[in-house]
Amino acid sequence: MRVHLGSDHAGFHLKASLITWLTEQGHTPVDHGPATYDPDDDYPPYVLAAAVAAAGEPDAFGIVLGGSGNGEVICANKVSGVRAALVWSTETARLARLHNDANVISLGARLHTVPEAVDFVETFLRTSFSAEQRHVRRIGMISSYERTGEVPVPSAPLAP
DSSP states (O other): OEEEEEEOGGGHHHHHHHHHHHHHTTOEEEEOSOSSOOTTOOSHHHHHHHHHHHHHSTTOEEEEEESSSHHHHHHHTTSTTOOEEEOOSHHHHHHHHHTTOOOEEEEETTTSOHHHHHHHHHHHHHOOOOOOHHHHHHHHHHHHHHHHOOOOOOSSOOOO
């Protein structure tokens, strides 16, 4: 499967390690940059490129990386069709796919070792969306808001 990656300087070395691992596993990693280490670079161009590419290929995924992964997940989620999740454990990686049908994960390169990040990515890529009706409904509400800007009507009354 194709996996689009983008990072900043903080995620640069982890991105390289993940590209090697993805290739060894038979996947096709696509590196959206940066191509060289620059301690003063900015993540948005690289993360947005990876997210746009992942959203444009229905069977592809994306991995975005930074120091904490927070800015990168915010950035990736600005792309229509992206459901990006900040992942910090194999369980959050699993649930991102199982319940949210996430197509992009964000990793904090300063927070995890290479083996931990590989476990998260492997779990994410091997987990399928459950397609349970409640999850489909919720994703539909998010997608509808993304298209229309209209807040969905809640199924239960709002708190006072």
